[in-house]
Amino acid sequence: MTRAALLVLADGRFPAGGHAHSGGAEAAVKAGRLRDARDLEGFCRGRLHTTGLTSAALAAAAAHGHDPAALDRAADARTPSPALRATARRLGRQMIRAARTAWPHPELDALARAFPRGAHQPVVLGTAARAAGLGPEDAAHCVAYETVGGPATAAVRLLGLDPFQATAVLARLAPELDLVAARAAEAARAAEAARAGVDALPAASAPLLDITAEQHATWPVRLFAS
Incomplete structure (x- = not known):
């Protein structure tokens, strides 16, 4: 295992299209629910422990070698919003192009x-x-x-938020990031060990994000794709 590869994959400059998405922050700003660094921290924490946990467990299961077709169906079932499903697939398409160039592998080709x-x-x-x-x-x-880095970066552009404050939000959330990652990885291991399949993976959701994603998709003018 190489930690350098982890840094490359997690780097916001990895050309997978994430910079064009706000993770729901743009809709939250327009609705008046995200106005400053304090609101940003609450918004990010909510995403992290709901959709973040669910997505992290799916990724962990894929890294474990679980059937990707079953995981993709599970992701569909855990994403009620058609707009967010389309976004997830668009980002997946962009990521696989970058990943196949960076780490050529038969599983990525398949x-x-x-x-x-x-x-x-x-x-x-x-x-x-x-x-x-x-x-x-x-x-x-x-x-x-x-899950939290995207909205934090978007908030700097949407609100003119001090980037030092946005980074401080991420730093304060670091222990919770570790906790969610550990929970997700453990859920993936348990699902594999028990042969319980994808049904054993977390299915936490954030209904307001689903609703506002549908609204955001109809806007004729927007700064971010989602």
Whole structure:
């Protein structure tokens, strides 16, 4: 296992398209629910312990070698919003292009053939982590960080928030990131050991994010794709 590969995969400059998405922050700003660093911390914490945990567990299971087709179906079932499902597949399609260039691997090739229009992004990320020689908890950490890093970066642009304050929010959330990643990786291990399949993985959700994603998708003018 190489920690350098983890840094590359988790780097916000990895060309997987994440910079174009706010993780729901744009809709929250317009609704007046996200106005400052304090609101950002609450918003990120909510995402982390709901959709973040769910996505991190899917990625960890993919890194563990679980059937990607089953995981993709599980991701669909855990994503009620059609807009968010489309976003997840778009991001997955972009990520697999970058991952196949960075870490050529038969499993990435097979995933690309099976899902020409894109698998869910956490499934792709977990498979990419596996191709890079990383483990389930590494994949879970990448997703957990991405869950909060995207909205934090977006808030700087949307609110003119001080980037030092946004980074401080991420630093304060670091222990919770570790906790969520560990829970996700343990859930993936337990599902594999018990042969319980994807039904044993977390299915935490954030209904307000689903609702606002549908609203955001109808906006004629927006700064972020989601």
